[in-house]
Amino acid sequence: MLLGKVFENYDLLAWLRRLRQRRLEAYGVALLVVALATLLRMLLWGVVSEAGPFTIYSLAIIIAALVCGFWPGMMATVLSVLIGSYFFVPPTFSFALFSTKEAWTVAMFAVVASINVALVSGLVAVLLRHEDRQLLLFRELQHRSQNLFAVIEAIASRTLIEGQTIANAKEVFAGRLNALARTHSMLANNAFLGAPLKEIVAQELTSFSDQVTVTGCDIAVNTRAAESFALIIHELATNAVKYGALSTRQGRVAIQCSIDGADGSGQFRFEWRESGGPPVSPPARKGFGSTILFEVAKQFSQDVQAKFSPEGFTYQLRSLLAGIEAPRAESPASLAAATQERAV
Numbered sequence: 001m002l003l004g005k006v007f008e009n010y011d012l013l014a015w016l017r018r019l020r021q022r023r024l025e026a027y028g029v030a031l032l033v034v035a036l037a038t039l040l041r042m043l044l045w046g047v048v049s050e051a052g053p054f055t056i057y058s059l060a061i062i063i064a065a066l067v068c069g070f071w072p073g074m075m076a077t078v079l080s081v082l083i084g085s086y087f088f089v090p091p092t093f094s095f096a097l098f099s100t101k102e103a104w105t106v107a108m109f110a111v112v113a114s115i116n117v118a119l120v121s122g123l124v125a126v127l128l129r130h131e132d133r134q135l136l137l138f139r140e141l142q143h144r145s146q147n148l149f150a151v152i153e154a155i156a157s158r159t160l161i162e163g164q165t166i167a168n169a170k171e172v173f174a175g176r177l178n179a180l181a182r183t184h185s186m187l188a189n190n191a192f193l194g195a196p197l198k199e200i201v202a203q204e205l206t207s208f209s210d211q212v213t214v215t216g217c218d219i220a221v222n223t224r225a226a227e228s229f230a231l232i233i234h235e236l237a238t239n240a241v242k243y244g245a246l247s248t249r250q251g252r253v254a255i256q257c258s259i260d261g262a263d264g265s266g267q268f269r270f271e272w273r274e275s276g277g278p279p280v281s282p283p284a285r286k287g288f289g290s291t292i293l294f295e296v297a298k299q300f301s302q303d304v305q306a307k308f309s310p311e312g313f314t315y316q317l318r319s320l321l322a323g324i325e326a327p328r329a330e331s332p333a334s335l336a337a338a339t340q341e342r343a344v
Contacts, residue, residue, distance in 0.1 A: 013127065013128060013131050016067065016124065016128065017128055017131075017132075019067065019068065020068065020069045020128075026067075026068035026069060026072045027068070027071075027072050027075060029064070029067060029068050029072070030064040030068045030072035030073065030075055030076045031075070031076075031079070033060045033063050033064045033067075033076060034057070034060055034064070034076050034079045034080055034083065036060070037056045037057050037059070037060035037080070038083055038087070040056055041053075041055075041056045041057070041084075041087075041088060042087070044056070053084050053085075053088035053089050053105070054080065054081075054084045054088075054105075054109045054113075057080035057083075057084055057109075057113075058109075058112075058113065058116070060076060060080065061073060061076045061077050061080055061113045061116060061117060062116055062117075062120055064076035064117075065116065065117040065120040065121040065124075066120050066121070066124055069121050069124075069125070070117060070118065070121040070122070070125075073117035073120070073121050074114065074117055076117075077110065077113040077114055077117055080109075080113065081106060081109065081110050081113075084106075084109070085106055089102050089105065089106060090102065156173060172238075175234060175238060179204060179230045179231060179233070179234035182200075182203050182204075182230065194220040194221055194222050194223065194226065194325075194326020194327065195220065195221060195223075195226040195326075196218070196219070196220050196221075197217045197218075197219050197220070197221050197226075197229060197257065198214060198217040198218055198219075200221075200226060200229050200230055200233060201214055201217060201233055201255060202214070204230075204233045204234055204237050205233075205237055205253075208237075208241075208246050208253070211245070211246060211249075211251060211252055211253060212252075212253045212254075212255065213252070213253075213254050213255065214255045214256075215254075215255070215256050215257070216256055216257040216258050216259075217255065217256075217257040217270075219257065219259070219268070219325065220325070220326035221324045221325065221326055222324060222325065222326045222327070224299070224300060224324075225300050225319075225323075225324035228296050228297065228299060228300060229270075231292045231296055232292060232293060232296065232297055233272075235289045235292045235293055236272050236293070236315060238289070239289065239313070240253060240274060240277070240313070243278070243280065244274045244277045244278070244280055244312065244313050245274035245275060245276055245277030245312055245313075246274075246277070247277060247278065248276070248277055248278065250276045250277075251274065251275070251276040251277035251312075252274070252275050252276045253272065253273070253274050253275075254271075254272075254273045254274075254275070255270075255271070255272055255273075256270075256271045256273070257269065257270050257271075259321060261321070265320075266320070266321030266322065267318055267319070267320065267321060268318070268319045268320070268321045268324060268325075269316070269317075269318050270316065270317050270318075270319075271314070271315070271316045272313075272314065272315040272316075273312065273313075273314045273315075274312035274313045274314070275311055275312040276312070277312055279310060280308050280309075280312065280313045281308055282308045293306065293315065294306075297317050300319055300323050300324055301317040301318060301319040302318055302319060302320065303316075303317065303318040304316070304317045304318075305317075
């Protein structure tokens with residue numbers, strides 16, 4: 001318990017990390033610890049019996065391994081064996097071992113000390129790696145929070161200057177924010193490794209499941225692409241409900257994804273195609289919705305197109321697969337399963 005409290009001190013862990021990185025200083029500290037142990041052992045010559053020639057060295061080795069790491073700890077072990085054998089194992093001031101007892105004492109000390117070095121230095125190394133990971137996660141969380149706040153600020157500022165009434169602006173802002181929040185919930189459930197594109201689409205279009213068909217979207221996209229797709233699909237769905245195919249019961253929306261090629265040269269294609277709705281025409285002015293559909297999409301896509309044909313609105317984007325795909329370790333199926341499992 002006391003040791004655990006000690007290692008909760010961030011400054012102590014930071015000092016240990018710096019010392020272990022400066023190898024020359026680490027070996028110097030280990031050498032100093034052995035020298036101090038030797039001096040103390042000489043001062044206690046008449047107090048400590050000959051039966052325990054390495055008693056004080058055991059503590060010195062543990063300190064060296066704890067503070068300096070494995071190899072400095074092993075150096076302290078070797079020096080302790082040599083110095084202790086020469087000065088304190090009979091016959092003193094000689095490396096000659098006249099009995100099996102002394103040889104066994106030296107051998108057992110060397111073995112036990114080596115085990116202690118491995119255990120103690122390994123424990124501290126694990127604590128330092130854990131601390132490093134915590135710092136990395138903290139910085140990553142800070143970075144993601146800053147990015148998220150920047151996105152929210154952009155949505156809010158652009159929504160409020162689109163010339164809408166306060167009530168309409170509130171509704172539009174809430175819809176965009178909710179789309180982003182749902183995707184972030186999926187990302188958080190998957191440790192921000194990625195989110196299934198099919199789930200992002202499904203959550204946005206749940207109320208129109210009988211009018212929407214989705215094919216080929218079984219791909220897990222990374223965090224950046226997931227956030228962008230959440231806003232893009234929400235904007236497409238909102239426009240379809242207000243002006244396009246989803247404004248009538250007869251309207252249909254077909255969402256199709258496809259992948260051409262593989263590895264780093266693979267191309268991902270996303271298409272949103274409306275039919276059966278009222279005639280559509282290009283908007284008279286470009287608001288933040290157009291910014292989302294084009295400028296946001298161009299952050300990860302090489303080609304973005306929108307067509308206002310008599311048959312219905314069509315939106316397409318193409319991107320390098322490597323630029324949007326989640327890490328290979330997480331497949332779309334596993335990400336989807338994880339999302340559903342946490343939702344239960």
